[in-house]
Amino acid sequence: MAAPDYPGLDTLALHAGAQPDPTTGARATPIYQSASFCFPDSDYAASLFNIERAGHVYSRLSNPTNAVLEERIAALEGGVGAIATASGQAALHLAIITLMGAGSHIVASAALYGGSHNLLAYTLPRFGIETTFVDPRDPQAFANAIQDNTRLIFGETLGNPSLDVLNIPAIADIAHTAGLPLMVDSTTTTPYLIKPFELGADIIQHSATKFLSGHGIVIGGLLVDGGKFDWDSSGKFPTLSEPYKGFHNLIFTEEFGPAALIQRARKEGLRDFGACMAPTSAFHILQGIETLSVRMKRHVENTRAITAFLLEQDQVVRVGYPELDGHPDQALAAELLPNGCGAVFSFDLEGGRNAGIAFVDALSVFSHLANIGDAKSLVIHPASTTHHRMDAEALAAGGIGEGTIRLSIGLEDPKDLIADLKQGLRAAAKAAGGAR
């Protein structure tokens, strides 16, 4: 007799973590907009504080709406548990401060979202946590950068801005050989495009602001624990494997087994740093996740249509999408991301900075703003906005040209997106000095 099938991704996206409301029968997950929750009696209260019962005390620590979201993303990723945080940055910070303290070291991909790079490169060193950045396309570089005090390997499933495909299986092997966990930021891929735990990753971080919520209406993050890493055997993680004075000498691996990391993160990091998600935000993200598969499929289809269009344009000198010929990770993308490489990519216009600015200013369907992963198509010219302090040489080192344009492809009719891009190309050509 074969084992019964687990519910599929689409079904989990609609149902995981949720049950009809026991009081009202509400089918949608209600927004429990309450800071605190009543205790029936004093012993019940004591039992909640002492982790003897399941329930809620205070919404910084847990909340019924957030709990549904947390369970849902853990189910979609195939992990043991999750925590909803105020933003993706808060999720990254929560993971790091749960795993290590001053004197520790991280090995990270050099191709990171700017906010993550800032945290690792400039902010955490003030607190004694250093990071070595390495080429995401070179797994051996991760191995070479590991030090005695390294506690985490970190990268993005698709690196910023060149969409370097992280070789999760190879880098996970390197991490595990060194007794270290691999954390990946899967914001641009979501569980629809890649399942990092199945490939060997141990921890997943999301900015739920992007494709998970999908509509550009909310800020939120998610930290997901895969539950497979053996913290005890590693011996490098006393926060998980040794008594914690902040909770009556609780040893998290002893009491929570596979869920040690996510429990410590909640009992300490969420409690003390307080970067919790608002319940209304959790509700919005849940609504987005319900249609994740439908949206991501369309995001990818539209992206393929747009990249095909851009490839045919004489003014476009490069289209950086891993499915395309010429991208250095084309083969790895076919292996790890068979359903597509997301909907954020960059391309280079000839004509430099002026062409780039003119292109962006001429668009009307694409919105000019600093975000990705909206249902609406988005555009930004990094050289004049997110990276405006850099000169041409520094931009080039980051894989960005003065004519580089980043697009986040939305769900509009692709013919309208292409018509809009044609407008931009005409303006860019004019700005570059010659109409075509």
Place this chain on the structure above:
Amino acid sequence: MHIEVAGESTYCYTNSRNIDPAKPSIVFIHGSGMDHTVWTLASRHFARHGNNVVSVDLPGHGRSSGRPLASIEAMAAWIFEVLDTLELSQAALVGHSLGSLIALECAARHPERVRALALVGTTSPMPVSDAILDAAEADDHAAFDMLTQWGFSKRHQFGGNRNSGIWMIGNTLRLYERSKPGVLHHDMRACNEYTEGTAAAAKVTCPALLILGAEDRLTPVRSTRALQDAIPNAMVEVLPGAGHTIMVEAPNAMLDALHQVI
């Protein structure tokens, strides 16, 4: 704490407390392929309420060394060795599934040493399907999948955990995956081959409670009638919505029920 039992290092969760001979004691016994962590909430609760709690990892399970024991009878004898090592003359026994059969056998063998009995997700006999036995014998992951899926009620296939942020299906699956090769098959075979449950039940003299999941598909409520009838004055609590993994699916209701006998 680790203690030595039958020459092997044996792990007992005690809520980081020493055993106090002046306190009443409770021994928690996990189910097939599991370990002491399934009892974390309940053992923390009863430790705070003035009990010695001893949540064991059976031989070859969790943090205990050694090979898994071959029969329920051998496991029951081992529980008494644990009690002897800890110098406990008497204890309440709380067992889940496989652990419930061990607790039942203990209560029959030495009624004077068992002051209360709580059988969680139990039935007797406890036949195991050939599909599970064959997969477990082959160390096929399908055995973990079958037990995980059938171990939860249909509604809990989608979670709905009252314990925030924990995906109960995933966490249970990881616990099975942590078991050493062959251990699950040993446990399943021991459940399947234990035919003395009803006879053992008749020898129970202490207060006894069956805590059952109304939607249990592995040990369905309807299969427990013989056991209920055989235990003198058995109390029965059927928890709505719960399947077989009651500690996870209905942790608060289970805790409340346990207070009937502990």
